[in-house]
Amino acid sequence: MSFEDNLQAGSLTIVGTGIQLVGHLTLGAQAHIVQADKLLFAVADPLTAKWLRSLNATAEAIPYNTDRTRRKETYREMVERILTEVRQGLNVCAVFYGHPGVFADPAHGALKQARREGFKAQMLPGISAEDCLFADVGLDPGVNGCQSFEATDFLIRRRKFDPTCALILWQIAMIGNLGFYKEGSHLHGLTVLAEVLQEYYSFDHEVIVYEAAVYYPVCEPVIKRIPLSKLPEANVTPVSTLYVPPLGPAPLDREMMARLGMENRG
Template identity: 25%
Template sequence: MTSSTDRRAPDVYIVGLGIKGIEHITRETESACRRSQEILAVPTLPAGMTYLRNLCDRVTDLHPVSYKEDENRLNAYDTMSAMVLEAALDHPPVTFATYGHPLVYVYPTRQILDAAPYLGLNVKVLPAVSALDTMIIDLDFDPAIDGLQMYEATDLLVRQRPLQTDVPCMLWQVGAVESVLYSSAPNSPERFFRIKDYLLRYYPPEHEVAAVYSSPHPLFEASVVRFTLGDMEQHHDQLHQGLTLYIPPLTRRSVADTDLIARIESVDHLKSITHDRDAL
């Protein structure tokens, strides 16, 4: 990754295309794409590829050459990262463009960053709009109120991670839970038995949750499917791989440090934990 002491021009730009198509592409990302000899992309909609071809003469769609039915998704990520690195060695600079934010649940980005130093490649990652950003809007949710805990759904199960029921929870990739294999087949109710049982250790069956899918197109509304946790598997036909499960807090945590709560509006306390401005 580019550092403050590394002034070389990037060999690889890693950018995100946002969630809602070309409306989320930043000027910074556009500039990187225009400077590139090739864009290797994983867009959500065909319009994204059309737009990228207006920025660069050579654009490669990585999705059809990477994903194979019933194969490990890691194979697809290996293919993507290898193609990006090969292109960067052959005709830099190149851009790896993925939907969302390039560092939010994008494993090929990590592979490229890890391999680049050994290949003498300079990489620059640019910020973008992630699904987390759009879901905050879709849910009308502010993480500053009670905090936020986030897990990948399968990782939650295999590691048996504990949940705090007073903190909002987001479970990513819930529609792909229990398998690392790529599949376009619709889900059956059985896919959600295990994760429902795990969540019922912490929440009652009548607790309402929401499956959220931010719209990838400016003409469509976001999809927010609400149901009680006990009925989760009954919504199997709606729980596709693009969804994130949002679990609101069950309770509000009470104040434990009464001494601090009494001080947070005190000017004297503020002065005791800051420098005297006149002495600086």
């Protein structure tokens, strides 16, 4: 008997739409969206929702309750909603925006729960906001390296990082916020973030508040270059990501180079 024979009827495939409307969807993700017995989605814009409905008549938005004081509770409800369909023996496709495994608790939660209950479950990769940032800002993580943190996590765990390496901070509008975004609620967190970053970078170090274009080519990406000291006043939205460019190349370790036989190669 193979492993597959032990699986329950019903399966879960989690896919991402990418960030840009239609243009970022992989062929693999599209095939799962079209063929699913039940399509559930949690996407950020109404046009993508409409388009998903045109691809699969069973498409339904996963309820997303923003009245809760803890996002985690809403995420638990989303996992349950997805699993309810899988438990009925359906081949379910759940769609999230961007890469479905990047900053997407309910996607990982549903995947784990489905496997725990004996269902076949997989996640397909998608294009994340960070992938768009690499392309739009011209950042190659291979040059100085790249560190990526959730902004609140970065602050409350005092993450050790290297300022000579690129730094990407996600969810800068949600610093210290365990619930959902409210207009203006980001100001205090952003002020604290700017203060902490100034322990490592000068106040005039250029940082970029970035928003990838969702409706490209109708809209361009937002790339706001500002001195670090102006970060608290920046026009930030729930989809803003902060890019802090590196201070410069890290010094070379000559001993290590010699050990690797690199010293005499110019």
